[in-house]
Amino acid sequence: MPTTSASVAHTSSNGVQPTGAQASIMLELVDENGITIGTAEKLAAHQAPGQLHRAFSVFLFDESGRLLLQRRALGKYHSPGVWSNTCCGHPYPGEAPFAAAARRTYEELGISPSLLAEAGTVRYNHPDPASGLVEQEYNHLFVGMAQTELRPDPEEVEETAYVTAEELMEQHASAPFSAWFMTVLDAARPAIKELTGPAGGW
Helix, strand or coil, X not given: CCEXXXXXXXXXXXXXXXXXXXXCCEEEEEXXXXXXXXXXXXXXHHECCCCCEEEEEEEEECCCCCEEEEEECCCCCCCCCCEECCEEECXXXXXXXXXXXXXXXXXXXXXXXXXXXXXXXXXXXXXXXXXCEEEEEEEEEEEEECCCCCCCCCCCEEEEEEECHHHHHHHHHHCCECCXXXXXXXXXXXXXXXXXXXXXXX
16 A cells, blocks of 8 residues: 655645634534534544534545555644544644535645545544543545655655555554544545545445
8 A cells, every 4th residue: 555654844724823823713603503602622532432513534545546645743732643534634623624625635635635525423422542532523524536746744744655445444443543434434435435436445
């Protein structure tokens, strides 16, 4: 499976950014129906038992129907060094999930997704045994195409790989993946199949 290491610094896109090196990142808390009910600081929202908050997950594919995976940077406080979907994160309070997904994909991987489309939502509760943090998320799913050269930010992404459905299952059996990966992948599968077609094998 060919992989690409993230070794070139990358400049973040513009957008609503926290100011100052130690600025707190705030997340949008939601109820079980995805209705905004408040905000919480990012780390606090992930501390056990976790607070339900809005998130997004992006799945991008190349022209051959291969899924773009990323291995999270080793310096990340949550789930470092594990493989996961193309991009995932949290909208800023008041930021549309679609806009956040496009923004964060550019910040992490240096590309703007093509044909990015909504693929539903999924709610889950996934503890991370390694860190003790908890993912209590109302997750907005997006699928699209990656049609330009990747420029990963090494502070976010350790390496990347494009994989077929068969290669993914082999890798998933032998390498560590994020606790939420299979949940969001399974929830996005109908939209993935529509995007990649029957030949993609998803």
